[in-house]
Amino acid sequence: MSTTQPTALITGVHGQDGSYLAERLVGEGWNVHGVFRPGSSSPARARDHDDVTLHAVDLVDEQATTRLFDEVRPNHVFHFAGMSSVGRSWHDPMTTVRVNAVATTSLLNLAHLEQERSGDPVVFVNASSSEIFGAARDGARSENDPVAPTSPYGATKAYAHQLGAVYRSHGLAVSNAILFNHESPRRGVQFVTGKIAQGAALIARGEMDHLSLGDMSARRDWGWAPDYVDAMFRMALTGTGDDYVIATGRSHSVRDFVAAAFAAAGIEDWERHVVTDEAHMRPVDPADCVGDARRARETLGWTPTVEFPEIVRAMVESHMSSRIDDAMNKERV
Numbered sequence: 001m002s003t004t005q006p007t008a009l010i011t012g013v014h015g016q017d018g019s020y021l022a023e024r025l026v027g028e029g030w031n032v033h034g035v036f037r038p039g040s041s042s043p044a045r046a047r048d049h050d051d052v053t054l055h056a057v058d059l060v061d062e063q064a065t066t067r068l069f070d071e072v073r074p075n076h077v078f079h080f081a082g083m084s085s086v087g088r089s090w091h092d093p094m095t096t097v098r099v100n101a102v103a104t105t106s107l108l109n110l111a112h113l114e115q116e117r118s119g120d121p122v123v124f125v126n127a128s129s130s131e132i133f134g135a136a137r138d139g140a141r142s143e144n145d146p147v148a149p150t151s152p153y154g155a156t157k158a159y160a161h162q163l164g165a166v167y168r169s170h171g172l173a174v175s176n177a178i179l180f181n182h183e184s185p186r187r188g189v190q191f192v193t194g195k196i197a198q199g200a201a202l203i204a205r206g207e208m209d210h211l212s213l214g215d216m217s218a219r220r221d222w223g224w225a226p227d228y229v230d231a232m233f234r235m236a237l238t239g240t241g242d243d244y245v246i247a248t249g250r251s252h253s254v255r256d257f258v259a260a261a262f263a264a265a266g267i268e269d270w271e272r273h274v275v276t277d278e279a280h281m282r283p284v285d286p287a288d289c290v291g292d293a294r295r296a297r298e299t300l301g302w303t304p305t306v307e308f309p310e311i312v313r314a315m316v317e318s319h320m321s322s323r324i325d326d327a328m329n330k331e332r333v
């Protein structure tokens with residue numbers, strides 16, 4: 001490994017975005033360190049990646065995280081680790097706060113200290129979220145929209161987003177990637193797209209009878225995860241910090257996703273197989289969530305490359321052919 005190449009620390013390296021970014025940075029010749037939660041399962045794709053140095057660290061443990069920084073001395077931090085389920089955040093707000101707010105505070109502080117110690121810039125890319133905008137209104141959201149979260153998850157992401165801006169004004173190159181929903185065959189089944197893709201495949205194979213969902217009228221701006229990882233790589237290369245909405249600009253309903261997924265699995269009469277259940281509904285849920293990524297297009301030269309039907313197909317096909325190398329996706333909900 002070259003020492004003149006950038007050294008990146010990726011938190012949440014076993015997740016969807018972390019794993020795609022690790023592969024990308026290794027391909028670019030970077031020195032890549034990945035952090036995962038002690039005790040969490042290690043998907044085969046991460047275990048197989050010899051070029052990524054893995055660290056089992058609980059990021060809520062400030063001393064352990066300080067030791068990690070002392071060992072790695074990163075000049076790029078990509079912070080993806082978090083409690084990422086909006087639905088679950090209503091049931092476990094304390095864990096949501098610890099992981100999304102407390103750990104992010106520690107990482108921003110340590111990145112800033114590392115910059116001061118080394119005298120060299122440290123670039124920090126923070127995975128922010130469209131959930132910081134809440135459910136108040138429809139229409140495409142841009143970086144200038146008010147931060148007004150309506151879920152415990154959104155509130156913790158809003159805090160991390162704003163603390164990132166505080167450290168930016170304090171000299172750290174922090175980019176907040178305001179990520180709208182982004183999917184791939186690596187998406188876990190706790191999210192609606194992974195659940196539907198898995199359900200359609202299991203029903204087509206005769207291994208499941210019906211799929212139980214919450215609000216099917218909810219609309220989301222679903223993009224392709226590797227595109228969103230590419231956007232965050234581009235943010236890092238600017239060497240300066242800013243806020244960037246990353247989105248396709250178009251939304252589809254959960255119902256649209258269900259119809260496309262079942263069609264991809266060879267089932268046209270999907271209504272027979274889907275029931276709605278109050279248990280999957282949320283106290284508050286944005287009805288329509290669309291992003292305006294003009295700044296990312298103009299400043300980063302970023303553009304989404306994969307359309308909605310292709311995303312759905314890729315996810316269903318991976319479940320149909322059992323190319324599921326991900327422990328997360330083996331779980332059934």
Ligand SMILES: C[C@H]1O[C@H](OP(=O)(O)OP(=O)(O)OC[C@H]2O[C@@H](n3cnc4c(=O)[nH]c(N)nc43)[C@H](O)[C@@H]2O)[C@@H](O)[C@@H](O)C1=O
Nearest residue numbers: 084086129130179180181190191192193213214215218280
């Ligand atoms: C940008 C944002 O994107 C994601 O958050 P999310 O939008 O909550 O994603 P989801 O896939 O859990 O829900 C999408 C929609 O689908 C509805 N829905 C219906 N029925 C079920 C259902 O059965 N399960 C789930 N999970 N959702 C359901 C649900 O009520 C919502 O309207 C995370 O990556 C998050 O980390 C993030 O930052």
